[in-house]
Amino acid sequence: MNSPVEIPYQSFIKIDRNSNVAIYMQITNQLINAIQRGFLPVGTKLPGTRLLSKFLEVHRNTIVAVYDELFAQGWVESLPNKGTFIIGKNEEKPVDFNDINQINLKNYPKTTGFLFKTSNILDNPFEHSSCQFVFNDGIPDIRLTQIDQHSRIYSSILKRKAHKIGHYNQDGSEFFKKNLSQYLNLSRGLPISIDNLLITRSTEMSIYIVSEILLSKDDTVLIGALSYFSVNMIFQKAGVKIITIPIDNEGINVDEVREICKRQKIRMLYLTPHHHYPTTVTLSAQRRLELLNLANEFGFIILEDDYDYDFHYEKSPILPLASADTNGMVIYIGSFGKSLAPGFRTGFIVAPENLMTEMRKYLGIIDRQGDILMEHVLGEMIAEGEINRYLKKSVKIYQERRDYFIQLIQENLGNFLTFEKPSGGLAIWTEWQIPINLMQLSRNCAQNHLFIPKTLLYQNKELTAMRLGFGDLNFDEMEKSVEIFSKTVKTMVD
Structure with a gap:
């Protein structure tokens, strides 16, 4: 059996002196983990309290408390004049401690002990490179973001408004939703209240929630002949039938949409009308009206993704389809703070109240806690006009x-x-x-x-x-x- 000195305790016992967990419990838990994984086989003699305290650079009384806890939990036994030994059933071959990295790799299972369904639909399409x-x-370029200013607002809110936050709310910050609804009303012509808003973490989360509620297997969804790959993946995972519609310099071909609707039932049309992804063309005003009329006539949902509404140059942006929707056929999704640092961005969904009620149920499962403090920061940036000044610059x-x-x-x-x-x-x-x-x-x-x-x-x-x-x-x-x-x-x- 390995002697106490041969075992590299410093390799698998790491002490965090800033942790709220007592040091003796940190050491105890890591020793128990080492026993369970076979690092310390049955019969191993532990070092004396003075020696182990020297190895780990802690007070001897700390190690005494560790051994007491191990004894109380039934992991060790003390034999008079012999020392403290690991007890319990452990039939595995003792681990060779010559290479601690191999120990860690060897003892954690490489595969599950059960079967599960796999899918290549959601394989990560993003690539990374070390190229210059x-x-x-x-x-956006996060180097343009005024990180220091945002951090000051965040810190200020922690001090000044902590008493207003209270318990977390899966619906998000009421303060942020109030200011965001007013902001969307003024900037995008959306006459909404906080009851029409759902705060999410991203556009992809928004579309996932929408697809989970509104799409069923074998539903038909129309998308542009060229479309955003992440959205396509979400639709494919939902098991729907996807039909692509040609895109020209005025956006999606409305005549083609009409002909398809005459032949079969369409559940949803997904659009990025402000700047079509990836071609950047803007859906013409005439086609917007025609699509709204078709949605009303044939009963399909329009999922409007306004992923880069904030970035327009020569002229004022065209208002969203949702701003002209009077029959509740358009679901509007977007992002807020896209030009800010990643930690200060969020997504949102705008929809009628009855659908919003169901969406909140799903959000409560996948993002129950949210980020109330960050939302307070964004709400304050709107209230003080900071977001408008930043966007203008x-x-x-x-x-x-x-x-x-x-x-x-x-x-x-x-x-x-x-x-x-x-x-x-x-x-x-x-x-x-x-x-x-x-x-x-x-x-x-x-x-x-x-x-x-x-x-x-x-x-x-x-x-x-x-x-x-x-x-x-x-x-x-x-x-x-x-x-x-x-x-x-x-x-x-x-």
Whole structure:
């Protein structure tokens, strides 16, 4: 049997002196865990209290308390003039302590002892790379966020408003919902109250809740011929039948929607009308009215995803379909604080009260506690006008980045691809005029330290296109990224 000195107790007993758990209980629990996993087999002699206290750099009385607790729980026995020994049934071969990393890997099960259903539908489509430069599908630049100011508001709320928070509420902060409903009323023409709002963590969570309540297996859902991959995954997981609708420079083809509705029952139409994902085109005003009329006539739900409403440049944004819906056919989802640091962002759903009642039940299961403090911060940013000031400043920067990015693309790649200048958003949609393998292009760019995820690539027999985000690139990063991009393209086509 291993002697006490041979066992590397410091390797599997870690003490957190800032923890609320007493040190003697931390050591006790970790020793029990080591016994259960076979690190300390039956019959192992534990070090004397003085020796173990020296190993772990704690007071001897702490180890005395540890051994008392182990004895009380029945893990050890003390033999007069011999020492303290591990007791209990343990038929496994003693572990070799020469490699503690192998111990940890060896003793935790690699597979479950039961069967379960697996699915590749929700496989993570996102890729990561260590490349110096990255193109994405259009995300804000968190370097523009005034982190210090947001942190001060957060700290201030902890001190000034803690007494108003009370117990957690799965419906979210009433203060935030009140201010957000007013904000959406003024900025997006949505005449809603807090009873029409559900606060979520993200757009994806919002769509998941909606699909769980409103979609059943074999329902039919219409989406754009090119659509957001995460949403498609959620719909596929729900077991629905998906039909794709062509997209042109005015958005989704309404005539095609009408013809399909005449032939079969449609449950839902999913749209990103402000800037269609991924092509960035805006659904025309005429088509918006036609879609609302079709929804009323054929009884299908319109799920309106306004993922980047805050980012518009030349003109005022077109109001959501939900602002003109008088029959309760539109469910509106969006995000708030998208241009802020990740910890200060949230999602929301706008819907009639009867549906909201059911949605709250689901939210209570998957996100019961929420983040009341963060929501208070966002509510205060709205109430004090801080969010408007921040958006005004950041949108100006994003517009300058859009214009410069377009200039660089035009100058360096204008002979190879075409694009339309987007009126908003943080990405441009490019279509290639030459035959080129986009996956190979991505691999070649990665060799030159520019990462282009596969989720940006759209290639089939009829289309070769890419969605290129510019929002999180400053001018210098744009220049270097486009330089690598253009050189790689020219090398491939020469």
